[in-house]
Amino acid sequence: MAKKTCALLEQLQTLPDPRRQGKNLKHRLDELLLIGLCAVVAGANDCVEVATWAGRHLDFLRTFLDLPNGVPSHDTFSRVLALVPPATLQGLVLPWLQQRRGLPGDLVHLDGKALRNTRHRSAQLGALHVVSAWASATGLTLGQVAVDAKSNEITAIPELLELLDLRDKIVTIDAMGCQKEIATAIVEQGGDYVLAVKENQPALYAEVQAAFEAALEKDDPGCRSCATESEGHGREERRIAWVLPARRLPSASSVWLGLLSLVMVVRVAACAVTGVETCEVRYFISSLRPSARRLARAIRSHWSIENGLHWVLDVVFREDAQRIYDRTAAQNFAFLNRLAVSLLRGDPSPGSLKVKRKAAGWDVKYLAQLLGFSNE
Numbered sequence: 075m076a077k078k079t080c081a082l083l084e085q086l087q088t089l090p091d092p093r094r095q096g097k098n099l100k101h102r103l104d105e106l107l108l109i110g111l112c113a114v115v116a117g118a119n120d121c122v123e124v125a126t127w128a129g130r131h132l133d134f135l136r137t138f139l140d141l142p143n144g145v146p147s148h149d150t151f152s153r154v155l156a157l158v159p160p161a162t163l164q165g166l167v168l169p170w171l172q173q174r175r176g177l178p179g180d181l182v183h184l185d186g187k188a189l190r191n192t193r194h195r196s197a198q199l200g201a202l203h204v205v206s207a208w209a210s211a212t213g214l215t216l217g218q219v220a221v222d223a224k225s226n227e228i229t230a231i232p233e234l235l236e237l238l239d240l241r242d243k244i245v246t247i248d249a250m251g252c253q254k255e256i257a258t259a260i261v262e263q264g265g266d267y268v269l270a271v272k273e274n275q276p277a278l279y280a281e282v283q284a285a286f287e288a289a290l291e292k293d294d295p296g297c298r299s300c301a302t303e304s305e306g307h308g309r310e311e312r313r314i315a316w317v318l319p320a321r322r323l324p325s326a327s328s329v330w331l332g333l334l335s336l337v338m339v340v341r342v343a344a345c346a347v348t349g350v351e352t353c354e355v356r357y358f359i360s361s362l363r364p365s366a367r368r369l370a371r372a373i374r375s376h377w378s379i380e381n382g383l384h385w386v387l388d389v390v391f392r393e394d395a396q397r398i399y400d401r402t403a404a405q406n407f408a409f410l411n412r413l414a415v416s417l418l419r420g421d422p423s424p425g426s427l428k429v430k431r432k433a434a435g436w437d438v439k440y441l442a443q444l445l446g447f448s449n450e
Contacts, residue, residue: 079447080138080445080447081170081173081174081446082167082445083108083138083139086103086108086166086167088166089158089163089166092157092159100142100143100146101141102140103158105139106146106151106154107158107163108139109124109139109151110124110155110410111410111413111445112127112135112441112445113127113128114410114411114414115414115417115431115434115441115444115445116131116434116441117434117435119395119396120396120397120398121149121151121155124151125146127435128145129145134442137447138447152400155400155402155403155407156400156402158402160405160406161237163406164217164218164237164409165237167413168216171413171416174417175212175417176212177212178209178211178212178214178216179209179210179212180242180243180244181209181211181243181246181372182209182216182243182244182245182265183207183208183209183210183375183378184205184231184234184245184246185208185379185384186203186204186205186206186221186230186250187203187204187206187384187393188202188203188394189204189394190394191396192396192397192398192399192404194399199401200222202222202404203221203223203230204218204220205220205221205230205231206379206383206412207237207238208378208379210375210378210382212419213382213415213416213420214416215412216237217234217237217238218405218409219231219233219234219237220404220405222401227250227251228250228251228253231247231251231253231256232259235256235259235260235263236259238263240260240264240265241263241264241265242264243266244265244267244362245260245265245266245267245268246267246269246373246375246376247269248376249269249270249274249275250274252269252271252274252278252359254329254330256269257331257332257333257359260361261332261361262331266332266361266362267361268337268360268372268376269358270357270358271357271358278359279357281325281326282323282338283338283357285318286316286336286338289316289318290316294318296318296319297316298316298364298366299314299315299317299366300315300317300367300369301313302370308346308347309346311341311342311344312342313339313340313342313374314339314340315366315367315369315370316338316339316340317335317337317366317369318335318336319335319336320333320334320335326359333359333361334360334362334363335359335360335361335362335364335369336358337357337358337359337360337369338355338356338358339357339358340353341353341354341355360372383412383415387411387412387415390427390428390431391414391415393408417445418431418434420444421443421444
């Protein structure tokens with residue numbers, strides 16, 4: 075008889091079981107999914123490792139699960155992940171995660187990542203792309219939507235936005251998401267946007283570029299700036315964010331809902347060894363008021379989804395090496411990975427995420443603490 079309780083288990087018990095009900099159904103759906111999350115946090119990178127970890131920790135699992143028929147096989151885990159609707163699973167688990175981790179803060183970053191080994195040549199399927207929403211202030215995943223090609227991220231972003239509470243949030247997206255419909259959706263949901271502008275919007279890009287060239291040439295007092303400097307990774311960087319009111323582009327203001335600011339960010343990096351300098355100029359549009367400091371913070375924070383989520387998934391979770399060909403199973407396993415990152419980032423103890431993940435595999439008390447188990 076289970077001796078511990080977990081709020082997540084109670085949430086998972088409300089998930090409709092997509093399997094055909096019959097006498098051969100030996101394992102509860104909620105227990106299967108919770109075992110999967112425990113194993114992924116503890117270091118498992120595929121369904122074989124999930125089943126192996128569970129078999130080695132059966133006594134621990136039975137402190138909060140019944141498991142009348144023992145540990146499910148890896149095939150059972152694979153079949154279940156291929157059947158559970160990803161959107162339904164997220165809808166149940168993400169509220170628990172936010173209760174566990176707290177509010178996400180005001181910055182929400184959207185970006186896509188390819189799951190490279192989901193490519194299936196014989197079935198003529200390319201790598202699955204997962205577009206994630208990430209709260210940089212707390213290291214919290216807020217949702218994900220998967221598509222079959224990078225170009226389809228434009229269609230995935232509106233679906234992801236519908237899953238999010240954007241009231242009083244600042245949403246940052248790279249150039250792929252610089253679309254009028256996406257900007258409109260964010261504003262109508264009560265949020266603000268900061269969208270990168272590149273050559274995929276050639277007319278807008280040329281207009282914003284010309285506006286800053288004219289303003290800097292005339293030393294326009296309406297062009298405000300904010301400079302920051304940093305050192306690390308063998309280089310010194312200086313960033314200057316220049317901001318103009320969007321009324322300088324009346325044609326753009328009339329078609330981009332809520333547009334208030336144009337932004338140019340100049341980044342100069344110098345190699346500490348060779349002294350060689352590189353210069354990069356990027357442009358953005360935003361519904362925020364023309365505050366150089368606030369806009370510079372939002373733009374700089376966007377990189378946390380690359381460094382704080384995608385890099386961790388590649389290096390610590392080995393996500394690109396995970397061979398999962400079923401599209402639904404790949405989405406659900408990717409979601410378990412992102413849940414695990416959020417839980418590990420919520421632990422205030424010292425140590426890298428790699429060390430914390432190993433510690434969760436070595437010490438079941440630490441794992442129970444991460445998932446919020448409590449004694450009855």
